[in-house]
Amino acid sequence: MTDRTQPEGALLKREALLVCGVVQGVGFRPFVYRLALEEGLAGFIGNDTDGVTIEVEGPEPRLAAFLARLRSEAPPLSRIDSVAVNDLPLAGDARFRIVSSQVLGRVSTGIPADAATCPDCLRELLDPRDRRYRYPFLNCTNCGPRYTITRRIPYDRPQTSMAKFPMCPACQREYDDPLNRRFHAQPNACWECGPSVWLVGADGGEITVEDPVTACIGRLLAGQIMAIKGIGGFHLSVDATNQAAVMRLRQRKRRYGKPLAVMVRDLEAARAVCALTAEEEALLTTPARPIVLARRREGCGIAEGVAPGIPWLGVYLPYAPLQHLLFADRRVRALVMTSANLTEEPIAIDNDEAQKRLGGIADAFLMHDREILQRCDDSVAAVVDGAAQLVRRARGFVPLAVELPLDAPPLLAVGGHLKNVFALARGKFAYQSQHLGDLENLTGLEFFRESLDHLMRTFEIEPRTVVHDLHPGYLSTGWAKEWARERGLDSIAVQHHHAHVAGCMAEHGLSGEVIGMALDGTGYGTDGRIWGGEVLLSKLNGFERFAHLEYVPMPGGEAAIKEPWRMALGHLRAAGFDPGSAETLALVGATGQEARVLARMMERNLNSPLTSSLGRLFDAAAAVVLKRRVVDYEAQAAIELEGVAVDEPDDEPDDEPGYSMEFAAGDWAGHIPLRIGAAPLWRELVDDLRTEVSKARIAARFHAGVAAGFVHAALLAREATGLGKVALSGGCMHNRRLARLLRLKLEAEGFEVFQHARVSPGDGGLSYGQAAVAAAMLSKRS
Numbered sequence: 001m002t003d004r005t006q007p008e009g010a011l012l013k014r015e016a017l018l019v020c021g022v023v024q025g026v027g028f029r030p031f032v033y034r035l036a037l038e039e040g041l042a043g044f045i046g047n048d049t050d051g052v053t054i055e056v057e058g059p060e061p062r063l064a065a066f067l068a069r070l071r072s073e074a075p076p077l078s079r080i081d082s083v084a085v086n087d088l089p090l091a092g093d094a095r096f097r098i099v100s101s102q103v104l105g106r107v108s109t110g111i112p113a114d115a116a117t118c119p120d121c122l123r124e125l126l127d128p129r130d131r132r133y134r135y136p137f138l139n140c141t142n143c144g145p146r147y148t149i150t151r152r153i154p155y156d157r158p159q160t161s162m163a164k165f166p167m168c169p170a171c172q173r174e175y176d177d178p179l180n181r182r183f184h185a186q187p188n189a190c191w192e193c194g195p196s197v198w199l200v201g202a203d204g205g206e207i208t209v210e211d212p213v214t215a216c217i218g219r220l221l222a223g224q225i226m227a228i229k230g231i232g233g234f235h236l237s238v239d240a241t242n243q244a245a246v247m248r249l250r251q252r253k254r255r256y257g258k259p260l261a262v263m264v265r266d267l268e269a270a271r272a273v274c275a276l277t278a279e280e281e282a283l284l285t286t287p288a289r290p291i292v293l294a295r296r297r298e299g300c301g302i303a304e305g306v307a308p309g310i311p312w313l314g315v316y317l318p319y320a321p322l323q324h325l326l327f328a329d330r331r332v333r334a335l336v337m338t339s340a341n342l343t344e345e346p347i348a349i350d351n352d353e354a355q356k357r358l359g360g361i362a363d364a365f366l367m368h369d370r371e372i373l374q375r376c377d378d379s380v381a382a383v384v385d386g387a388a389q390l391v392r393r394a395r396g397f398v399p400l401a402v403e404l405p406l407d408a409p410p411l412l413a414v415g416g417h418l419k420n421v422f423a424l425a426r427g428k429f430a431y432q433s434q435h436l437g438d439l440e441n442l443t444g445l446e447f448f449r450e451s452l453d454h455l456m457r458t459f460e461i462e463p464r465t466v467v468h469d470l471h472p473g474y475l476s477t478g479w480a481k482e483w484a485r486e487r488g489l490d491s492i493a494v495q496h497h498h499a500h501v502a503g504c505m506a507e508h509g510l511s512g513e514v515i516g517m518a519l520d521g522t523g524y525g526t527d528g529r530i531w532g533g534e535v536l537l538s539k540l541n542g543f544e545r546f547a548h549l550e551y552v553p554m555p556g557g558e559a560a561i562k563e564p565w566r567m568a569l570g571h572l573r574a575a576g577f578d579p580g581s582a583e584t585l586a587l588v589g590a591t592g593q594e595a596r597v598l599a600r601m602m603e604r605n606l607n608s609p610l611t612s613s614l615g616r617l618f619d620a621a622a623a624v625v626l627k628r629r630v631v632d633y634e635a636q637a638a639i640e641l642e643g644v645a646v647d648e649p650d651d652e653p654d655d656e657p658g659y660s661m662e663f664a665a666g667d668w669a670g671h672i673p674l675r676i677g678a679a680p681l682w683r684e685l686v687d688d689l690r691t692e693v694s695k696a697r698i699a700a701r702f703h704a705g706v707a708a709g710f711v712h713a714a715l716l717a718r719e720a721t722g723l724g725k726v727a728l729s730g731g732c733m734h735n736r737r738l739a740r741l742l743r744l745k746l747e748a749e750g751f752e753v754f755q756h757a758r759v760s761p762g763d764g765g766l767s768y769g770q771a772a773v774a775a776a777m778l779s780k781r782s
């Protein structure tokens with residue numbers, strides 16, 4: 001504690017501070033108020049357009065202490081990006097005040113992300129003497145819903161779905177007291193004045209019970225499927241240790257193979273079901289509380305049907321008081337908590353909508369009357385190569401800004417097709433939307449429009465340019481062009497893999513030229529073919545294709561994505577195997593008739609588009625090694641292939657390099673890219689199968705060979721250009737083994753390697769990359 005007596009004759013000073021970052025709606029003003037009181041300073045604080053404005057006056061040493069503590073003791077949900085300090089003439093204030101935004105004459109635009117229940121609130125929730133004992137909606141300035149309950153700026157109670165709950169005198173006193181933890185906590189509520197929960201049957205009729213939460217627990221333990229209204233939408237929940245209940249949920253939801261997320265009570269419980277690294281534990285306990293993909297423990301009691309065929313489990317911790325109450329009953333060990341929707345539809349948020357859409361799935365509903373204004377799925381993250389990586393960026397991360405390496409004019413980047421996320425950008429920042437799902441139908445497009453309107457209002461961004469993917473057939477491309485036309489705006493098309501690489505560059509502030517690797521599923525190329533195994537010499541505003549995986553046909557087009565055996569036949573044929581031979585048929589698990597049809601299609605170029613996709617090479621290998629003929633969800637085959645190798649040691653750079661790739665020299669000066677061929681890889685892989693090498697070993701050699709092939713291409717690129725930085729991106733970078741091998745091998749060759757951290761390397765990160773490309777192109781034009 002500092003000595004608070006005024007030093008005799010200390011120089012008085014007044015300073016203006018503009019603090020930028022995440023400083024609104026996170027308890028920053030009361031924190032500064034307390035700090036000013038403790039340091040004996042006068043002045044004021046208020047929310048400003050870009051952060052908070054503070055003026056403080058007092059003895060110089062006190063000002064210095066104030067400034068130091070401002071950074072070191074900032075509240076848990078805040079993030080200080082910058083503090084600009086300016087000297088002012090003394091004004092002689094008598095005390096320190098918190099002033100409203102109106103006093104400053106400026107509107108504050110910040111809406112924080114939703115944050116998990118804080119330890120103080122959790123203690124109150126479970127304390128029988130507390131006035132909020134077992135109250136399912138308690139929160140404070142350090143926690144609670146934010147983005148999902150906000151209609152428009154400024155972030156004030158009347159603009160949120162808490163508007164219809166006038167605070168009781170006790171809550172109001174807390175709300176008005178700058179020294180209280182609930183000072184200006186917009187969703188502040190209690191049993192007296194706030195939202196409540198009730199139980200509804202599958203038929204829509206209310207079920208009268210004494211305690212709806214206890215009744216919900218009873219039903220879950222009896223194996224029922226419950227639809228539970230949460231923060232960003234409804235969850236469908238069953239007892240995760242009950243195999244029959246899990247399978248019934250899968251049947252009704254028509255989600256047969258895709259892993260289901262599991263919520264457990266606390267970190268200790270998470271350790272019991274997964275072998276967690278320190279990084280994974282840190283990720284699990286961040287206020288964003290993402291689902292974390294971690295290694296499942298054998299015999300941990302989680303039903304087999306939760307995540308069939310893979311060694312990982314998507315596990316997460318309760319982040320809302322209602323969820324904590326479910327786990328307060330010690331009989332509840334683990335709950336499946338999955339977005340309440342049919343496959344790839346947007347998550348349900350409205351009570352009536354939920355009843356309509358989920359009536360055939362849920363046995364009963366746990367409803368509440370705090371309206372969800374923004375749909376927001378749970379975020380998904382993983383620790384890849386020792387660092388956190390976002391797989392799905394949604395609740396807890398939206399609408400936090402991600403910095404751009406250069407100033408952008410106001411623009412909208414619409415993203416891609418699958419796992420859509422759009423981004424609005426202005427100045428140094430891009431604001432990505434929550435995960436919106438696949439833009440394949442009108443429901444998806446409706447969700448897109450709804451979220452776009454909201455974010456445009458929130459950040460007061462009127463786009464002057466619209467950025468979209470190069471693919472002419474994407475729904476997002478058509479929509480973007482139409483939207484731009486209606487408004488008389490320019491539109492810019494960005495090649496899919498350039499956007500991937502540019503996103504990685506932008507995250508790391510790289511604006512020069514790098515070797516970009518986009519290792520991906522599918523994206524439309526500048527030659528009209530389907531790219532996805534690309535080495536690009538990339539700047540933010542353009543690229544040259546240096547190398548790519550050799551083209552192979554995708555017999556049946558889209559069907560080859562859903563049925564990896566087709567890809568296997570395409571790849572084996574390209575590698576010189578006779579598609580009709582008994583051995584090939586056995587390798588891909590096809591009948592002679594099936595193989596003949598496909599061979600004919602490929603020979604005659606019928607519905608067999610060419611692809612250089614690495615994702616499809618993984619699919620093909622999984623089809624051959626694991627006999628995975630058909631997939632239920634995107635990248636399933638590749639994920640399973642990575643999964644079987646999970647216990648195999650990673651190949652270090654000097655060890656066995658894995659299967660071989662071959663290289664067909666390009667003509668760099670003539671803009672003919674190098675081609676990376678997989679024929680030797682297939683021959684060696686099939687030899688290993690013949691000699692009954694283990695699947696785990698084969699999968700490990702496959703990963704090592706692919707990594708070595710791309711590292712070799714990077715070496716050739718460095719030889720040709722002198723570039724030494726490699727940016728890794730694309731959906732395949734979710735593959736931990738591949739990401740780690742690439743980094744190790746590249747670093748061993750002296751490259752500087754960059755990977756995504758705050759933006760997904762998959763298609764969820766595309767819009768951020770598109771925004772970076774457009775910003776670079778537009779800054780060059782002007």
Ligand SMILES: [Zn+2]
Pocket residue numbers: 117118119120121122139140141142143144
């Ligand atoms: Zn709290």
Ligand SMILES: [Zn+2]
Pocket residue numbers: 167168169170171172189190191192193194
């Ligand atoms: Zn109250």
Ligand SMILES: [Zn+2]
Pocket residue numbers: 496500520521522523730731762763
């Ligand atoms: Zn992609």
